[in-house]
Amino acid sequence: MPKQQYELVNTEAHKHLKINTQQVNVVENKVNACVVVAGELSTLVHEYPIFISKSQQTQQYQLTAILGLHSGENLYLDGEKWRAKFLPLDILRKPFHAFIPDPSKPTKGSIAIELNSAMVNENDGQSLFEDDGNATDYYKRIETTFAQLMGGSKHSADLLQLAADLELLEQVSLDIDLPNDQKTSLTGLYVFDQEKLTALTGEKLEKCHQSGLLQVSHLVLSSSVHLQKLINWFNEK
Template sequence: MSQPKVELLDKVRHKNVKLDTSTMDIPENHVNASFVVVNELSNLVHEYPIFITKNPTTGQFQLTAILGLKSGINLYLSGKEWRAKYLPLEILRRPFSAMMEKEDLSAGRIALDLNHPMVNESEGQSIFTETGDATPFLERIQNTFAQLMSGSKRTEAILNLAAEHNLIHAINLTIDLANGEKTAINGLYAVDTEALNKLTGEALEACHKAGVLEVCHLLLSSGAHIEKLIQWHDESQK
């Protein structure tokens, strides 16, 4: 694989750049987890198991969709296709990235790896029009980053409040596979249902108003999709 060549998008320099979006089988998608944010939860919980994890850099709680049972294996990838109707925003934004402004971490510009396998000048989605304006495709990418940035802040606030009320606890997720093998996904946290059911008075009202209760119930409902991943994994081994 060639070395990345990341550049901030420029309507002159990158006027002929296109993105081949015909396949989801790109290097970045060969992962077994994806960061997600609260504003996409209502769609994602219908298709993904979602847990709480900790950001390895900041230590802050975050939301993570589990895509596979082993590192580097994405069970939602089937050839070039993605086996779900809804994709996490973090998946949708690829292969673009955000270059944050040092003075203002809430602001940033979109960058692209020109050596990425999706990037070419002959086929796929154009980024800029002939007049240098953003194409509808690029506008969707810009909106994806806007949702990720606003959603990240809201997610952090909701999970911090949940933690303050002891609604988050560490779990051990060990899975028995059909071939007799056991696999474990480490570093996961989940909603403490006992603590959730004991919320009363001002604490209950505060969590309701902040959206904590809704997020907790969505996360709890998503756990059933682990069974689907086990089935997909077992089928892939036959």
């Protein structure tokens, strides 16, 4: 596995680079979870099980799509195909990464590229810049993706902190039975407490409704049915 090499994207150094967006079965996608923001829930909940976790860097709550049952396992990868119509923004942005010098100012950052990614080459795929140095439509979409991720991450964290303050979250460990008497557990996850949500009244209910938390909670709760799909995919391997 080649060593990761990041560089801040700039016109002169990267004008000849292309990104093979069709190549999804790459090292950086072999993960069993990815970050999700509230703004993409309405599409992702139809295909992914979404839970809540805490960021290792900031310890803030975040929305998380489960992609596999074990570390480094992505069951949505099927050869060179991705087994879902919609991809999370956190997957679509690869092989680019956010470079944020000051964590307290997440919107003040730059975009870096992982040069040793198998997606990066000089022959096939999407160019980053036109001959005149202007960003291509593809790279503009990447910039928009990062803007959505940065803004969406803060909004999602604020919503989930509100849920925590209202004691609407509960920590869970998902114990899963697999073939041949195997077992696995997904830990460090949180879910919305259905009973406490249902019991909300008055000012608390209004606050959850006005903030959008109520809609987010219902979307996340509805997505848990897709966990069985992951188990079925694992069993088919």
